[in-house]
Amino acid sequence: MVKKIRVLVAKPGLDGHDRGAKIVARALRDAGMEVVYTGLHQTAAQIVNTAMQEDVDVVGLSLLSGAHMTLFVDVAELLQEKQMQDVLIIGGGIIPQEDVPRLKKAGISEVFGPGTPVEDIVTYIKKNVKR
Amino acid sequence: MTNLAQKIISGDHRSIARLITQVENDDPDAVETMRQIHRHTGKATVIGVTGVMGSGKSSLIFELAVAYRAEGKKIGIIAIDPTSPFSGGALLGDRIRMTELSTDEGVFIRSMGTRGMMGGLTSALYDVVEILDAAGMDIILIETVGVGQDEVDIVKIADTTLVVLVPGLGDSVQTIKAGLMEIADIFVVNKADKPGVEQTIAELESMLDLQSGLDRRIPIVATSAKEKKGIPLLTDKITEHQAYLKNSKTFEQRRRQRYEAELIEIIRKRLMEFIFDEKKLKSTVDCCIEQISRKELDPYTAADQILGKILK
Numbered sequence: 224m225v226k227k228i229r230v231l232v233a234k235p236g237l238d239g240h241d242r243g244a245k246i247v248a249r250a251l252r253d254a255g256m257e258v259v260y261t262g263l264h265q266t267a268a269q270i271v272n273t274a275m276q277e278d279v280d281v282v283g284l285s286l287l288s289g290a291h292m293t294l295f296v297d298v299a300e301l302l303q304e305k306q307m308q309d310v311l312i313i314g315g316g317i318i319p320q321e322d323v324p325r326l327k328k329a330g331i332s333e334v335f336g337p338g339t340p341v342e343d344i345v346t347y348i349k350k351n352v353k354r
Numbered sequence: 355m356t357n358l359a360q361k362i363i364s365g366d367h368r369s370i371a372r373l374i375t376q377v378e379n380d381d382p383d384a385v386e387t388m389r390q391i392h393r394h395t396g397k398a399t400v401i402g403v404t405g406v407m408g409s410g411k412s413s414l415i416f417e418l419a420v421a422y423r424a425e426g427k428k429i430g431i432i433a434i435d436p437t438s439p440f441s442g443g444a445l446l447g448d449r450i451r452m453t454e455l456s457t458d459e460g461v462f463i464r465s466m467g468t469r470g471m472m473g474g475l476t477s478a479l480y481d482v483v484e485i486l487d488a489a490g491m492d493i494i495l496i497e498t499v500g501v502g503q504d505e506v507d508i509v510k511i512a513d514t515t516l517v518v519l520v521p522g523l524g525d526s527v528q529t530i531k532a533g534l535m536e537i538a539d540i541f542v543v544n545k546a547d548k549p550g551v552e553q554t555i556a557e558l559e560s561m562l563d564l565q566s567g568l569d570r571r572i573p574i575v576a577t578s579a580k581e582k583k584g585i586p587l588l589t590d591k592i593t594e595h596q597a598y599l600k601n602s603k604t605f606e607q608r609r610r611q612r613y614e615a616e617l618i619e620i621i622r623k624r625l626m627e628f629i630f631d632e633k634k635l636k637s638t639v640d641c642c643i644e645q646i647s648r649k650e651l652d653p654y655t656a657a658d659q660i661l662g663k664i665l666k
Contacts, residue, residue, distance in 0.1 A: 269456045276371050
């Protein structure tokens with residue numbers, strides 16, 4: 224039996240910049256994970272449905288537009304609603320420090336800002352996957 | 355019947371997703387459920403979509419799915435991308451072209467890595483097709499990895515195989531080469547908005563002119579996912595092919611082929627497990643390698659000895 228960590232890398236909202244998301248996706252691939260990339264402009268419902276069909280262990284949200292307080296929280300709430308609490312949610316992008324505590328309270332386990340070494344994200348995921 | 359099997363048959367997406375993960379991971383828990391759902395399979399039409407990378411397979415599948423949804427059919431989509439032989443990881447990016455389907459209750463999409471399997475497929479594919487079939491999908495669309503000329507295993511599992519080509523891939527000699535060009539039930543010339551379509555079609559036609567001994571001429575359909583062109587014709591040709599299969603009894607033959615491939619795959623996996631999980635056997639193998647490198651034993655004799663122990 225071979226268990227592989229499956230990760231959904233998702234770009235919610237109207238933000239059209241995905242270089243960061245692609246770099247993270249590639250780093251996770253190189254760390255032996257199966258990474259599903261959604262592409263741009265996803266709604267919370269699309270992300271959660273995709274996470275369910277793909278049966279991922281982790282949802283990684285990337286956003287640079289500033290709408291994270293709405294969109295990250297929407298995704299977390301919808302995952303909760305669908306009883307997918309065993310999915311680890313992490314976020315990244317341009318997120319002001321003062322927003323982080325509220326995001327964590329909403330269910331985003333960790334937030335990775337600009338300049339984070341990708342190895343840190345790999346290590347965090349490996350240590351914290353819930354199943 | 356297991357709880358999971360019941361939920362699969364009722365079409366519950368979450369349960370489908372979970373069981374697929376189990377079969378992908380070779381989880382022994384999956385076996386009982388797989389046993390129980392088998393009798394509920396056999397109704398779905400399985401369409402394989404193969405072709406070189408970048409030929410537009412994902413976009414074409416999206417268009418086909420939209421067309422079948424308009425007829426009220428339930429759709430399962432399996433999109434396969436390569437697993438890295440170096441890291442074991444994979445980037446599964448086929449859903450990008452199918453975003454609009456991800457909230458449709460009548461569509462279930464799953465991305466899969468090849469996980470070391472050759473031939474353009476993944477080892478768990480047979481199981482996943484059974485799961486989606488038992489869950490009541492009318493149509494199952496399988497997207498292979500972007501293939502070269504030699505990855506043709508999709509024919510073992512699909513009822514209808516579409517080989518997707520694009521203009522400008524090479525001259526007419528390419529069309530008479532063996533492998534990929536031999537497995538099409540329908541040729542699709544995609545990206546028909548690009549120059550060179552007429553030539554590609556003409557070359558395919560002249561290849562088909564040389565084909566003898568077939569009771570059916572393989573149709574060629576020009577499509578453009580970008581300009582939404584050719585899809586109704588393609589679905590018509592798929593329906594025609596299904597009718598042909600049923601009338602010519604080829605259908606039964608293909609299904610038997612699939613079950614044969616599936617059975618062999620299960621036996622192969624079990625054998626591999628048996629060989630490599632058995633700690634004692636592993637030490638025998640290690641010991642043999644030691645002897646082989648010291649020239650006290652040759653690999654053939656060693657293999658005979660090891661196999662003798664397994665098959666005893």
